[in-house]
Amino acid sequence: MGHTEAHLIENPVPSATKQELITKLSRVLDSECLKYLEQDLKPFECDGLSAYPKVPMLVALPTSEHEVCEVLKICYENNVPVVFRGAGTGLSGGAIPYEKGLLLVLSKLNKIVQIDSVSRTAIVQPGVRNAAISQASAKHKLYYAPDPSSQIACSIGGNVAENSGGVHCLKYGLTVNNILKIRFATIEGEIIEIGAEGLDSPGYDLLALICGSEGLLGVVTEITVKLLSSPERAQVIMASFDDVAKAGRAVGDIIAAGIIPAGLEMMDQKATSAVEQFIGAGYPLDAAAILLCESDGADEEVANEIEKTIEVLKKAGATKIEVSRDDAHRLKLWAGRKSAFPAVGRILPDYFCMDGTIPRRTLPMVLERIAEMGTTFNLQCANVFHAGDGNLHPLIMFDANDKDQLRRAEQYGAAILELCVEVGGTITGEHGVGMEKINQMCVQFQPDELSSFLQIKKSFDEKGLLNPGKAVPTLNRCAEFGMMHVHRGEERFPDLPRF
Amino acid sequence: MYIEGKNASLIFQDFRDPNQKLSMQDMDSIILDLRDQLAKAKESGETIRIRGGGSKDFYGLSKQGKTLETTALSGIIEYEPTELVLTAYAGTPLSEIEAALSQNNQMLPFEPPYYGENATFGGCIATGLSGPRRATMGAVRDFVLGVRILDGNGKDLSFGGKVMKNVAGFDVSRVLTGSNGTLGLILSASVKVLPKPEVEKSVCFVTSEKEAIVKMNEIAGLPAPLSGSCFDGEKLVIRLSGAGAAVRAGIERIGGDGFNDQNFWNEIKEQQHPFFRKTGTLIRLSINSASPPIENEQTFLEWNGSLRWLWGSRDLDHYQEIAKARGGNASIFRSDTTCTEIMKLSRPMMRLQEKVKQSLDPHGLFGKNRMFKEF
Ligand SMILES: Cc1cc2nc3c(=O)[nH]c(=O)nc-3n(C[C@H](O)[C@H](O)[C@H](O)COP(=O)(O)OP(=O)(O)OC[C@H]3O[C@@H](n4cnc5c(N)ncnc54)[C@H](O)[C@@H]3O)c2cc1C
Numbered sequence: 001m002g003h004t005e006a007h008l009i010e011n012p013v014p015s016a017t018k019q020e021l022i023t024k025l026s027r028v029l030d031s032e033c034l035k036y037l038e039q040d041l042k043p044f045e046c047d048g049l050s051a052y053p054k055v056p057m058l059v060a061l062p063t064s065e066h067e068v069c070e071v072l073k074i075c076y077e078n079n080v081p082v083v084f085r086g087a088g089t090g091l092s093g094g095a096i097p098y099e100k101g102l103l104l105v106l107s108k109l110n111k112i113v114q115i116d117s118v119s120r121t122a123i124v125q126p127g128v129r130n131a132a133i134s135q136a137s138a139k140h141k142l143y144y145a146p147d148p149s150s151q152i153a154c155s156i157g158g159n160v161a162e163n164s165g166g167v168h169c170l171k172y173g174l175t176v177n178n179i180l181k182i183r184f185a186t187i188e189g190e191i192i193e194i195g196a197e198g199l200d201s202p203g204y205d206l207l208a209l210i211c212g213s214e215g216l217l218g219v220v221t222e223i224t225v226k227l228l229s230s231p232e233r234a235q236v237i238m239a240s241f242d243d244v245a246k247a248g249r250a251v252g253d254i255i256a257a258g259i260i261p262a263g264l265e266m267m268d269q270k271a272t273s274a275v276e277q278f279i280g281a282g283y284p285l286d287a288a289a290i291l292l293c294e295s296d297g298a299d300e301e302v303a304n305e306i307e308k309t310i311e312v313l314k315k316a317g318a319t320k321i322e323v324s325r326d327d328a329h330r331l332k333l334w335a336g337r338k339s340a341f342p343a344v345g346r347i348l349p350d351y352f353c354m355d356g357t358i359p360r361r362t363l364p365m366v367l368e369r370i371a372e373m374g375t376t377f378n379l380q381c382a383n384v385f386h387a388g389d390g391n392l393h394p395l396i397m398f399d400a401n402d403k404d405q406l407r408r409a410e411q412y413g414a415a416i417l418e419l420c421v422e423v424g425g426t427i428t429g430e431h432g433v434g435m436e437k438i439n440q441m442c443v444q445f446q447p448d449e450l451s452s453f454l455q456i457k458k459s460f461d462e463k464g465l466l467n468p469g470k471a472v473p474t475l476n477r478c479a480e481f482g483m484m485h486v487h488r489g490e491e492r493f494p495d496l497p498r499f
Numbered sequence: 500m501y502i503e504g505k506n507a508s509l510i511f512q513d514f515r516d517p518n519q520k521l522s523m524q525d526m527d528s529i530i531l532d533l534r535d536q537l538a539k540a541k542e543s544g545e546t547i548r549i550r551g552g553g554s555k556d557f558y559g560l561s562k563q564g565k566t567l568e569t570t571a572l573s574g575i576i577e578y579e580p581t582e583l584v585l586t587a588y589a590g591t592p593l594s595e596i597e598a599a600l601s602q603n604n605q606m607l608p609f610e611p612p613y614y615g616e617n618a619t620f621g622g623c624i625a626t627g628l629s630g631p632r633r634a635t636m637g638a639v640r641d642f643v644l645g646v647r648i649l650d651g652n653g654k655d656l657s658f659g660g661k662v663m664k665n666v667a668g669f670d671v672s673r674v675l676t677g678s679n680g681t682l683g684l685i686l687s688a689s690v691k692v693l694p695k696p697e698v699e700k701s702v703c704f705v706t707s708e709k710e711a712i713v714k715m716n717e718i719a720g721l722p723a724p725l726s727g728s729c730f731d732g733e734k735l736v737i738r739l740s741g742a743g744a745a746v747r748a749g750i751e752r753i754g755g756d757g758f759n760d761q762n763f764w765n766e767i768k769e770q771q772h773p774f775f776r777k778t779g780t781l782i783r784l785s786i787n788s789a790s791p792p793i794e795n796e797q798t799f800l801e802w803n804g805s806l807r808w809l810w811g812s813r814d815l816d817h818y819q820e821i822a823k824a825r826g827g828n829a830s831i832f833r834s835d836t837t838c839t840e841i842m843k844l845s846r847p848m849m850r851l852q853e854k855v856k857q858s859l860d861p862h863g864l865f866g867k868n869r870m871f872k873e874f
Contacts, residue, residue, distance in 0.1 A: 118716050119789040119805075142720070163666045174664065176673070177641045192847045197826030198785030198805050199633065202842035203852045203870070204682070205640055208673030212666045229722045256581040258604060258694035298722060298752075301745035357662040359582055389663040429664035437667075444667055448654045452859060453668050459854035472668065 012464050013100055016078040018057055021102075024078070025060060028070035033108070035059040044103050047088040047095040048150075049436055051350065051400055056083070056097030063108045065183065065191065065221040072219070073189035075102055081465050082187070084215040086126060086158030089150045091353050092434030094162065094214045098468055104219065106157050112136050113222070120227045121180060121197065126157025126220050130164075133225060142227035145172035148430075149338040157220045163212030165430040167263040167337065168294075170388035172228065174430070176211040183222035184210060187461050197224065209456070214432050214471040217460040231296035234262065235306055236330045239313045240287035240320040244268055244383075245364035247289035250316035251387045252360050254293065257312050259305060263294040264388030268367075271340050271382040271395070278343035281336025284320060291318075291387065292337055294330075340384045341395065347380070348397040350406075352413045352436075356420030357429035360390045369419055370394055377412040379405070391429035392420070418443050433471045441471075442478035450475060526588065529571050530655070530686060537653045537684070537864065540565055546867040549680035551590060552617025555626050557833045559679055560841045561868035567684070569621050575599055576687060577661070584644065584661050586689040589621025596620055600692055608636045608693045612768045624688045627677025630768035631727035631738065634719070634802035640676040642691045648675060648683035651860030661689045674855065681866035682859045696740035699726070701763065702755030704735045708792045711735040712804045716789045719803040723749030729767055730800040731774055738764060767801065774799045774808070780834040782811040782818050786827030793821055808832070819843040840872045849873065 014021065018036065025034050035041055036058050045053035058080075062068045075082050081101030088095050097103045110127035117140035122133055130151040134143040147166035148154055154164070160182065165174045172178070181195035195207040210217060241247035247266055254261065267275070267290055272283040283290060291313070295305040310321055324330035344351055358366050367383065374381045384393045394416055398409040417427040417440045427433070427440040441450065453472045458464070473481070540547050546564035556562065569590040577586040580603040587596055593613060600606050610630030611623045624646070629638040645659030659665055659672035675682055704714060711730040718737060719725060724745045727738035736758055739749045766772045775781070784793070788805035792798065799808040811818060811831075815838075818829035831841040844852065849871075856863075856874060863874055 116789075117720070119787050120716075120720055140720075163670070165664055169664070173637065173641060176670070177637055190847055192851060193845070194848070194851075196785065196828055197787035198822075198828065199802060200627075200638065200677075200785050201828050202830045203844055203848065204855050205627075205673050205677055206848075206851060206855070208640060208670045208676075209855070212670055229720050232722045252581045255583060258697075260693065297724070297741075298745050298748035300748050301724075301742050304742055304744045357664045359579075359584075359662060361579065361582060386664070391664045424660070425662045426660050426665040426667050428667050429662070430666060432666055433668075441667060446656075449656045449658065449668070452650065452656060452658075452671065455858040456669050456671075456855065459858045460851075 012079060012081045012468055014057075014078055014080040016080070021058060021074070021078060021080065024074050025058070025071065028067055028074070029060060029062060033061045033063060033067075035061070044085065044088070044097060044105070047085070047093060048091045049093040049096065049434070051406065052093060052096060052435060054097050054099050056103040057100055058102045059105060060102055061105045061108050065109070065185070068104070068109075068219060068221055069185050069189040069191060071102070071104060072185055072187060075465065076187050076189060076463070079463060079465065081468050083467050084161070084219050086155030086161070087129070087153050089154040090158060090162060090432065090434060091355070092428065092432040092436040094432050094434035094467070094470060096435055101468075106155065106219070109221065115140065115227075117142065119197070120229070121224055122227055123222065123224050124156055125222055126155060126160075128156050130154050130156055130159055137227050138230070141230045143230050144178065144225050145228050146175050146178050149341065156223055156225070160211055160220050160223055161213065161215050162430065162432045165386065165389070165391070167265055167334070167386060169386065170264055171260050171262045176208055178226050179207065179211070179223055180226055181224040182207065182210060182220050184218050185221050186218045187463070187465055191221065195224070212432070214434060215467045216457055216471050217466065233299050233302045234294060234296040234327075234330060235302050236263075236292055236294040236324045236333050237306060237309055237313065238283070238322045238333055239291045239293065239318040240284045241289045241291070241317065242287065242319050244289045244367050246317045247291055248363035248367060248387070250291060250313055250318065251363065253312050253316050254309060255360070255388070257308065259309055259312070261293045261305075261309065261388060262296040263292065264386075265292040265337050266290070266383075266385045266387035267337065267340060268383040270380065271344065271384045272336075274343040274347055274382060275336040275340055278346060279335060279339055281332055283336055287319065292333060337384070344382050344395045344397060348399055350398050350400040350409075352396040352398075352409055353431070354392065354394045354396065354413050354416050355428045355431040356417050356425055357389065357391045358420050358423050358425035362423040362425075363387070363390065366392070366419060366423060370416055373412055373415055377408045379408055379412055381412070386429070389429065390425065414440060435470055438470065438473045438477070439481045441473050442481050447475050447478070450478065526572065526574070533567065533572070533684060534649060534653045534655070536567055537649060541653070541862060541864055546863065547865050548869070549625070549684055549865065551619030551622035551625075552592070552615065554613060554615030554618040555622055555628075557614075558626055559869040560838060560872060563867050569619065569684070572686065580605060583663070583692050584689055585692050586661060586687060587620050588687045589619060589624070589685045591620045593618040593620055593623055601695075604695050605692045606695045607642070607690065609633055609639045609642055610768055611639065612770070614769065620688065621685045624676055624685055625678060625680050631729065631764050631801060634728065634805065635725050640673045643672050643676045644689040644691055646672045646675050646688045647686045649686060650683045651862055651864045655686075659689070663691060679866060679869050681869050682856065683865065696724075696726070696742075698743045698746045699738060699740045700746050700750060701727075701736055701738045701758040701760035702750055702753060703737070703758035704755045705733065706735055708732070708798065708800070711800065712789065712792065715800070715804045718753055719788070721752055723752055725749070727764055727767075728801065728803050731772060732797060732799065736760070736763065772799075777810060778835045780811045780836065780838075781832045782809050782829055783832040784809070784818065784822045784825070784827060784829050786822050786825035790825035815840060815843060842870070
């Protein structure tokens with residue numbers, strides 16, 4: 001790829017002035033749905049990743065699919081870069097605005113269109129909150145399985161764009177495994193239905209391609225999700241360990257015993273003590289790590305699985321085992337896990353939530369290395385994981401007002417991600433690449449692989465207007481990043497391909 | 500032993516027949532040879548038809564092009580039962596993979612059909628076909644974690660990986676799944692595997708099709724470990740799999756008569772049931788599970804009612820209309836006559852499909868007209 005082409009893709013510029021665009025957009029949007037004054041734009045300057053705020057030129061809040069398409073047509077004609085935003089809870093900066101572009105916010109498309117209790121599906125608009133789907137289905141004894149910890153706030157459209165997971169994904173899968181169909185608008189403003197009410201559709205699996213595409217290919221305007229029958233009973237075990245590595249090995253032992261728990265989560269002492277101070281979930285403060293292991297299903301099934309799991313945990317050296325007494329107790333134990341991020345956020349003003357996935361067997365070794373690096377970078381790090389899936393969430397704590405701390409936190413985060421790749425894992429399990437991990441994409445993928453991604457991107461968005469500078473780096477960017485590393489004399493993995 | 504520079508990983512258990520064992524160098528040279536053949540074909544303007552064991556030769560619109568066999572590229576690369584991940588070369592016999600899993604009391608959760616003893620792992624991924632367990636456990640695409648391919652430029656590319664969760668880059672692995680050899684040559688793939696259920700039991704209800712549809716959907720909405728459902732024109736058969744206690748509780752809740760299912764589900768999966776042992780044009784309808792019976796047709800139901808089979812006497816447009824009215828699509832699964840198309844896509848959808856094809860196989864090297872009449 002030549003320099004100019006790469007440049008174009010990273011830095012598109014509108015061909016109309018802000019005033020001209022306001023005039024055009026006002027014809028399709030009500031005045032309260034179009035923001036262009038500095039004070040109205042400011043609230044949209046960042047998503048869940050707060051370190052890199054950017055104020056967009058314009059914000060559009062369409063109220064229908066038709067308006068979404070009309071806005072896109074105007075943007076396409078006038079070469080206006082577009083960034084989509086759901087609830088803005090993304091942690092990789094996917095919804096950080098583009099300064100010379102339009103932020104298209106889907107929060108007003110927030111209706112549950114239909115719940116079909118017979119075929120167990122729900123049709124929802126993209127701005128519907130994840131938790132609202134389960135709430136609305138509860139009267140039919142149904143629920144939507146993927147449950148990101150942010151589920152009370154994040155939107156289902158954002159979930160599709162990130163292929164989000166949650167604590168119950170070990171058994172029930174990620175977003176991609178739980179949706180049947182989407183309506184999708186291209187940058188040209190054309191609506192396409194992808195997927196169907198059946199379980200599969202002819203042709204290439206574009207549903208999978210769109211899922212996790214981080215707003216780079218188009219916008220999701222409606223989603224048909226699968227609903228599952230609510231389990232008769234659910235119970236969670238909390239097991240304490242005096243050693244993090246032991247807890248890590250216990251995770252593998254549970255799986256080896258043929259048990260696939262509904263959720264299998266791990267937290268280290270820094271995380272549990274932050275949570276205890278924050279909401280008091282009843283976590284033991286003396287344990288080096290705890291595991292939360294949930295069983296769900298029929299009464300007798302849950303009783304048996306709990307028994308079997310306890311046996312495994314004891315053998316693995318658990319120092320204390322507690323089983324939830326009732327649903328209130330179970331939810332309290334989970335509430336601690338689900339509020340781990342904000343709890344850690346109270347220790348220091350800022351944190352980076354990393355999201356690497358590793359082969360489970362490398363868990364003890366990786367944890368040790370993360371702790372060592374903490375000493376090197378002189379920063380604190382709490383660890384929360386979807387342990388069953390090998391998905392780590394090291395939370396690096398820092399104060400962004402201290403530029404040196406911010407720099408060290410960035411380096412620490414990058415080093416953790418590169419470690420994940422080194423042990424055969426990936427830089428992101430569920431939060432996406434966004435802006436945050438774009439450089440690490442150059443570590444995980446070879447130039448030819450990145451070229452394929454860029455080719456796919458280009459085939460959906462020839463002008464390069466959708467979410468520029470995110471998720472897939474240009475080869476030039478990687479070259480610069482690679483040089484940067486060499487320049488600093490800290491090339492970490494000389495055996496990995498460089499370019 | 501270490502393999503493949505970038506994706507270097509340990510082999511934990513070696514399942515290959517020691518007499519036939521090929522070293523990694525052998526595999527590398529086979530891959531180089533495949534690359535050569537692709538380059539030659541591209542140069543001479545030929546197209547390539549990728550073939551594993553040939554068990555699914557019947558599947559697809561056209562089988563033109565120079566045949567490129569993957570069977571030499573065989574062997575399990577990595578399988579660590581506690582990781583629940585298996586990685587194997589495309590030409591590995593599916594039976595070898597299932598045997599290795601079985602030894603560790605694990606399975607391919609999507610219950611892939613073989614349609615012939617020569618079925619390969621690559622063919623299983625490339626066709627994306629799944630068996631009775633699909634409706635509750637998921638399809639091949641739900642368990643594919645990563646693929647290594649040669650693309651239409653002969654480039655050796657890896658997408659996805661060997662871990663359970665991975666959202667770095669577009670999900671090309673799932674797009675390759677079910678692409679029927681038209682986007683790239685799958686060299687190897689990693690899949691998520693699961694423990695085998697402790698117990699498996701079936702129950703049956705002698706009933707009408709209409710009643711069966713209602714019942715299937717009702718049962719699918721119950722908290723029971725459902726793992727298969729079908730209606731064969733006379734009876735509805737439901738399979739439950741899981742821990743003993745779960746299956747017991749499920750049967751209690753569902754009711755029905757005891758049913759000796761020995762080989763029954765295998766016959767369904769392999770289309771050996773008398774319904775399928777006919778000639779003609781077999782139409783596959785993937786639709787809303789609760790759709791009422793299709794009038795004036797004898798249909799065979801699977802997947803809680805969302806998959807319906809019938810022997811067609813009309814053209815595909817007719818069946819597509821039926822499927823569309825029921826929220827889904829019709830396709831031709833197999834036929835003993837020559838077809839002009841096997842699926843129907845809207846024009847905007849076709850354009851998107853074409854764009855994906857061009858992204859990975861810009862010169863149209865792979866599987867000309869295997870899926871689409873257009874390319
Ligand atoms: C406290 C906390 C806990 C979290 N826990 C989890 C967790 O357990 N698991 C997990 O996976 N994530 C988690 N997240 C991350 C985040 O909530 C998810 O990524 C979520 O899916 C983002 O949804 P959103 O609506 O906020 O999307 P946004 O942040 O608004 O956008 C995310 C990305 O999606 C794109 N996008 C949004 N809507 C659309 C659309 N309709 N069409 C196309 N593209 C679109 C945006 O351009 C952007 O790239 C957590 C975040 C926080 C703050």
